Amino acid sequence: MANVQSLERALTLLNKLSEYPEGIQISRLAEQVGLTKSTVHRLLATLTNMNYTIKDEETDKYKIGLQVLFLSRNLINNINVVTIAKPFLEKLCQEVNETIHLCIEDRGEVIYIDKIESNQTIRMYSRIGSRAPIYCTAVGKVLLSGMDKDKKNETISKMKFIPKTPTTITSKEEFLEEIEKVDSQGYALDNSENEASLMCIAFPIFDHNGKIIASFSVSGPNNRVTPELIETSLIGKMKQCSIEISRNLGYSG
Numbered sequence: 548m549a550n551v552q553s554l555e556r557a558l559t560l561l562n563k564l565s566e567y568p569e570g571i572q573i574s575r576l577a578e579q580v581g582l583t584k585s586t587v588h589r590l591l592a593t594l595t596n597m598n599y600t601i602k603d604e605e606t607d608k609y610k611i612g613l614q615v616l617f618l619s620r621n622l623i624n625n626i627n628v629v630t631i632a633k634p635f636l637e638k639l640c641q642e643v644n645e646t647i648h649l650c651i652e653d654r655g656e657v658i659y660i661d662k663i664e665s666n667q668t669i670r671m672y673s674r675i676g677s678r679a680p681i682y683c684t685a686v687g688k689v690l691l692s693g694m695d696k697d698k699k700n701e702t703i704s705k706m707k708f709i710p711k712t713p714t715t716i717t718s719k720e721e722f723l724e725e726i727e728k729v730d731s732q733g734y735a736l737d738n739s740e741n742e743a744s745l746m747c748i749a750f751p752i753f754d755h756n757g758k759i760i761a762s763f764s765v766s767g768p769n770n771r772v773t774p775e776l777i778e779t780s781l782i783g784k785m786k787q788c789s790i791e792i793s794r795n796l797g798y799s800g
Contacts (some may be wrong), residue, residue, distance in 0.1 A: 557593070560600075561600070570608030571607075572608050573588060573591065576609065588750075595609075618668060628792075629649065629660055630650055636663050637663055638788075638789075639663075639785065645765050645766060645767040647766075648661070649764050650679075650686040651760065652687075652690040652694075655681065655705055655706075657687045657690065658677070659674065659677050659678075681706070682715075683740040684741050685734075685736055685748055686763070687762075688749070690725060691703075693759025693760075699726075703719060703722065706719070708722065712740055714738055715741070734749060734782065736749075737749070739769060744770075745767065746766070746769040747764045748772070749764035750789040751789060752796070753789075753793040755796060760796075765785060
């Protein structure tokens, strides 16, 4: 069934506006989405009337309105894994004092559904709701390792191994070897593969059926999150955290 064009365009505008929390002017927005300024103006007029977007009269910039927040008010809280995992992840963050992310897979990408920030002066920039590739993130590797064979093959077949840093995995063969390693050791690493000088380690979260439904990571500059720290401290702490969260979701393994 074909999409309704006006609805598709309006939703495209909202998606694009979500990337500009400080707002964006209509002419630039039109360029970003490939529509005429008059079309964007007409769509924004309706969205603004319904409070899905707002206009800053001083800067002439548009941004997401509070109606979007109203729509999503119960969404995150209704995801059991967020509510159940949060106290355990907060405790882990206090122990390791590095940024913690909780992620799920959606349409072949990683989506961040929760974040526990450390009090370090140098932190990882990320936002709840933002997305990242699977192939170059530790959480992505864990989530992929938990897929059934058909979904895993389909997801990998659609991947474009774009080098984001000098250490990014750029071939299917190398990536498959990496996933085998994740399967055998039970966790994944991102050795500055997504962001330069950033090290991440991720563990899975299992549901009552033993299926990986989420992944959480500890991330920090590689001068703090070192191989030694990972081996002597993080693996043990994160494995225990993984077990505790999973058991609270009904996992008995």
